[in-house]
Amino acid sequence: MSVLDDVLRVTRTGATPAAAARTLGVDEGLVLAALDHWERRGTLTRPPARADSSCSTCVATTPDVPLPLACTGCPLARR
Amino acid sequence: MLEPRLAGRRVERRGADGPRRDERRADEPRIVLVGNPNVGKSTLFNALTGARQRVVNAPGTTVELQEGRWRVGGVPCRLVDLPGTYSLDARSPDEQVAAQAVHDEGTDLAVLLVDAAGLARSLVLAGQVALSGVPVVVALTMSDVARSRGLTVPVETLATRLGVPVVALDPRTGAGLAALASAVEQALTHPSTLTLATGDRPDTATADLTVGHTADPAVDDTADPTVDHTVDPAPARADDHDLEPTPDHAVRPAHAGADEHALDPAPEHAEDHDDDAERVFAWVADVLRVVQSGTPATARPVRTWSDRVDRVLLDARAGIPVLLVVMWGLFQLATTVAAPLMDAIDAVVNGTVADALRDVLPSSGPWRWVEGLLVDGALAGVGTVLSFVPLLALVFVAVALLEDCGYLARAAFVADRAMRAIGLDGRAVLPLVVGFGCNLPALAATRTLPHARQRLLTGLLIPFTSCTARLTVYVLLASVFFPQHAGTVIFVMYLASAALVVLGGLALRRTLFRDVRREPLVLALPAYQRPALRPIALSVGVRVLAFARKAGVIIVGTLTVVWLLMAVPVTGGHAVADVPVEDSLYGRAAETIAPVLGPAGFGTWEAAAALATGFVAKEVVVGSLAQTAAVAEPEDPADPGDLADRLRATFDASSGGHAGAAAAGFLWFVLAYSPCLATLAEQRRLFGLRWTLLGVGVGLSVAWVGAVLVFQTGRLLG
Known part of the structure; x- marks a missing residue:
C-alpha cells in the first residue's frame, strides 16, 4: 500500500487528519496533502472545518463547489 | 554574466516545436516564484524587486500576477510572483495559471519556496515541480515558526535529498536574500532540477549544494556565502527510481468550464491515480523520514478524547440514533423557544400595528379598499415574514454551531454510510443535506457529482428534502393541531422526508436509473473545535436579513x-x-x-x-x-x-x-x-x-x- 492509499483507507473509517497521521505514523502535513490529492481527483470531499467565518462565504460559492452546510437555507446562497 | 544560459536538461524539455529560450529572451531570463499559500512569496517578491514591479493579467485569464525586475549578477531578470498553490493539479484559475507558468517553456528557473513549518505540503508541490523538469532553487522560509514548534529542518540534508541548491531565508528581514541571488545566478548558468530519488542516499547531489548555511536552520546572511554548484545536471540514475521530467505534464482544467465533461472531477474509477502521484508521495515520505529524523517521533498511536467521541458518533449502530436525537433536540429547541417570540411579533404586527393603521386610514369609500390592501394584504405579508425571523435565526444558529464544532461533518459521514448501504451514491449526500435548507442551492451542488445520470437522479430526489420554507408550515400546523407534541411532529416530518428520499432513490435506481453505478466517496472529517461565536452571530445576522429582504x-x-x-x-x-x-x-x-x-x-x-x-x-x-x-x-x-x-x-x-x-x-x-x-x-x-x-x-x-x-x-x- 502506498501513502496515498493508506491515507484514503484510514480516512474512510472516519479518522480525522490528525488521527490518520497518528495511525499511519506519518507527518500530518503529508496526510493533508494526500487528502488534497484525493479531493482534486473527486474521490474525497471535505466538509468545511468551520462554519463560514466571513459573511460572504455563501455569496461567493461558485456552482461547482458545494455549499457549506451552515449555508443551508440562506437566501444569499441562491445562485 | 549568465552564460552559457540554461544548458542541459531544461533545454531538452522544450521539444522540437518550441522556440529556443535563448533565442527569445537572451538577455532577460524569466524566473517564477512558486509555493504554497502564505509561505512568503509576495514578501520575497517585494523584497527582491522593490518598486520595479507591475500588475499584469495572466495570458487569457483575469488572474492578476505581479511581475517585476530583479537584477541577478548584474543582469536584469523578469521575476513573476505566481498565485500560491498546494498542487500543480490545478482546479481553479489561479492554480491553473501557476501550473502553466511552471510548465511554460519560457520559464527559465523556479524559485520554489518551501515552508519549514509545513514541510510536507511544500514537498508535495516540489515533487510536482520536479516532474516539470524546470530548474529549481529552493528558498526555505518560516524557519523561525518551525523552531517555535520544536521542528528543525537541516538545510544541508534537505539540499542533498532534493538535489538542488537550498537557501534558508527570511523575506521579512531580508536575511538570506544575497545568498538566494547568488544561488539563482549560479543556477541560471548551471541549472539543476529536483530529482525524485528515493532510498538511503541520493547519488545526484552532494552536500555542498547548500548555500551558506549549516545544519542549524537559523538564517545567517552576514557573510557572502560561497556557492559551490557541483550539481550534476544530468538525469539521475534509473536505479534510484528517478522520474524523468514530464514535458507535457497535463494541467487539469479548472472546474469552471462550461463544457459538461470538463466539470467531471473524477475518472470512471475514482481511486485510480497515476504513478506520478504515487511516486511524489513516496518521495516526500522518504525525504521527511530523512529530514525529520531528529524530530521526536510521534508514530505511536495515542487515543485522544476526540477519537473516543468519534468511536461513538461514527459507530454503525450508535451513529444514526445519535443523529436522530440531535435533530429532534434541534426542533424541540426551535419550536419551544421560537413559538412565544413568533406569537409576540404576530401580535404586534397584526394587532397593534394593524389597528393603528386602521385608525389612521379613513374607512369610507375607496379608502376601505386601500385599507384592505395595506392591512390584509401587505401588512399580513410583513407579519408573516417577521414572525418567522426568530425561528429561522434559531435554526441557523443551531446548524452553524453543529457545523462549527465538527458534528455536522460527522452527521454527513454517518448519513453517507447509510445511503451507500441502501444503494444510493454516497456522493449525493451533501447536495441532499443542503436541500434540507433550500432546494435551489442543492440543485446547484449536484454539479459536483461526476456523472450526468447521477446528477439527474439526485436532482429528482432533492425536492423531497424538506427545505426551511416548509418548516414554517410544519411549525404552524403542529402548533395548532398537536400543541403538546409540536417538536416531535416536526421531527417526524423530517424523518418522512428522509424516507421519501431513500424510497424514491431505491425506486428510481430499480427502474429509470439501472445504469447508475455507485461511486466511492470518502468524507474527510475535521477535528472537533470550540465554536467561534462572533462569526456565527455575524453570519446568522446576514442570513436573517437576507431572508427578510429577499424571501420577504x-x-x-x-x-x-x-x-x-x-x-x-x-x-x-x-x-x-x-x-x-x-x-x-x-x-x-x-x-x-x-x-x-x-x-x-x-x-x-x-x-x-x-x-x-x-x-x-x-x-x-x-x-x-x-x-x-x-x-x-x-x-x-x-x-x-x-x-x-x-x-x-x-x-x-x-x-x-x-x-x-x-x-x-x-x-x-x-x-x-x-x-x-x-x-x-x-x-x-x-x-x-x-x-x-x-x-x-x-x-x-x-x-x-x-x-x-x-x-x-x-x-x-x-
Whole structure:
C-alpha cells in the first residue's frame, strides 16, 4: 500500500487528519496533502472545518463547489 | 554574466516545436516564484524587486500576477510572483495559471519556496515541480515558526535529498536574500532540477549544494556565502527510481468550464491515480523520514478524547440514533423557544400595528379598499415574514454551531454510510443535506457529482428534502393541531422526508436509473473545535436579513396579489374589494381544485388556495392560510377567534371531525407535492422540461396518495 492509499483507507473509517497521521505514523502535513490529492481527483470531499467565518462565504460559492452546510437555507446562497 | 544560459536538461524539455529560450529572451531570463499559500512569496517578491514591479493579467485569464525586475549578477531578470498553490493539479484559475507558468517553456528557473513549518505540503508541490523538469532553487522560509514548534529542518540534508541548491531565508528581514541571488545566478548558468530519488542516499547531489548555511536552520546572511554548484545536471540514475521530467505534464482544467465533461472531477474509477502521484508521495515520505529524523517521533498511536467521541458518533449502530436525537433536540429547541417570540411579533404586527393603521386610514369609500390592501394584504405579508425571523435565526444558529464544532461533518459521514448501504451514491449526500435548507442551492451542488445520470437522479430526489420554507408550515400546523407534541411532529416530518428520499432513490435506481453505478466517496472529517461565536452571530445576522429582504419581497408580493385576487368578484354581483371570498376570483379558482383534496380531508378552498400559492414559494402557504382566515366570514361574528381557531374549525369541517388526521395529511402534502417555482426553473435548466414535468407529476402523485393514506389511516384509528 502506498501513502496515498493508506491515507484514503484510514480516512474512510472516519479518522480525522490528525488521527490518520497518528495511525499511519506519518507527518500530518503529508496526510493533508494526500487528502488534497484525493479531493482534486473527486474521490474525497471535505466538509468545511468551520462554519463560514466571513459573511460572504455563501455569496461567493461558485456552482461547482458545494455549499457549506451552515449555508443551508440562506437566501444569499441562491445562485 | 549568465552564460552559457540554461544548458542541459531544461533545454531538452522544450521539444522540437518550441522556440529556443535563448533565442527569445537572451538577455532577460524569466524566473517564477512558486509555493504554497502564505509561505512568503509576495514578501520575497517585494523584497527582491522593490518598486520595479507591475500588475499584469495572466495570458487569457483575469488572474492578476505581479511581475517585476530583479537584477541577478548584474543582469536584469523578469521575476513573476505566481498565485500560491498546494498542487500543480490545478482546479481553479489561479492554480491553473501557476501550473502553466511552471510548465511554460519560457520559464527559465523556479524559485520554489518551501515552508519549514509545513514541510510536507511544500514537498508535495516540489515533487510536482520536479516532474516539470524546470530548474529549481529552493528558498526555505518560516524557519523561525518551525523552531517555535520544536521542528528543525537541516538545510544541508534537505539540499542533498532534493538535489538542488537550498537557501534558508527570511523575506521579512531580508536575511538570506544575497545568498538566494547568488544561488539563482549560479543556477541560471548551471541549472539543476529536483530529482525524485528515493532510498538511503541520493547519488545526484552532494552536500555542498547548500548555500551558506549549516545544519542549524537559523538564517545567517552576514557573510557572502560561497556557492559551490557541483550539481550534476544530468538525469539521475534509473536505479534510484528517478522520474524523468514530464514535458507535457497535463494541467487539469479548472472546474469552471462550461463544457459538461470538463466539470467531471473524477475518472470512471475514482481511486485510480497515476504513478506520478504515487511516486511524489513516496518521495516526500522518504525525504521527511530523512529530514525529520531528529524530530521526536510521534508514530505511536495515542487515543485522544476526540477519537473516543468519534468511536461513538461514527459507530454503525450508535451513529444514526445519535443523529436522530440531535435533530429532534434541534426542533424541540426551535419550536419551544421560537413559538412565544413568533406569537409576540404576530401580535404586534397584526394587532397593534394593524389597528393603528386602521385608525389612521379613513374607512369610507375607496379608502376601505386601500385599507384592505395595506392591512390584509401587505401588512399580513410583513407579519408573516417577521414572525418567522426568530425561528429561522434559531435554526441557523443551531446548524452553524453543529457545523462549527465538527458534528455536522460527522452527521454527513454517518448519513453517507447509510445511503451507500441502501444503494444510493454516497456522493449525493451533501447536495441532499443542503436541500434540507433550500432546494435551489442543492440543485446547484449536484454539479459536483461526476456523472450526468447521477446528477439527474439526485436532482429528482432533492425536492423531497424538506427545505426551511416548509418548516414554517410544519411549525404552524403542529402548533395548532398537536400543541403538546409540536417538536416531535416536526421531527417526524423530517424523518418522512428522509424516507421519501431513500424510497424514491431505491425506486428510481430499480427502474429509470439501472445504469447508475455507485461511486466511492470518502468524507474527510475535521477535528472537533470550540465554536467561534462572533462569526456565527455575524453570519446568522446576514442570513436573517437576507431572508427578510429577499424571501420577504416574494411573500409580501404574493400575498398582495392574493388579496387583489380576493378583491375581484366573479359571482354574486359584489363591488370590487367588497366581496365574500367564495365569490372572488381567488375563491372560485380554489373551489374548483378543492374537491380533488377531499379524500385527504382538507378539500376546502382555503387549503387548496394555500397549496396553490405554495407553488410560488412555500413560505407563502402560511401567509395565505392566515390571510384567508382573516378575511373569511366567521361562523359566529361575535367570536371571530384567532387563526388557530379558524384553522381547527376549517379542518374539522372538511374532515368530518378528524382535524388532526387532515392536518397530518396536509403536512404530508406540503412535504411532497412540489418544490417552489425557482427550484422548478433550475431543474428545467439543468435537466430539461421532460424530467422536470416528470418530477412534478411524481411529486403531486406521491403527495396526494400519501395524504389520502395518512388521513384515512388517521380517521380509522380515530
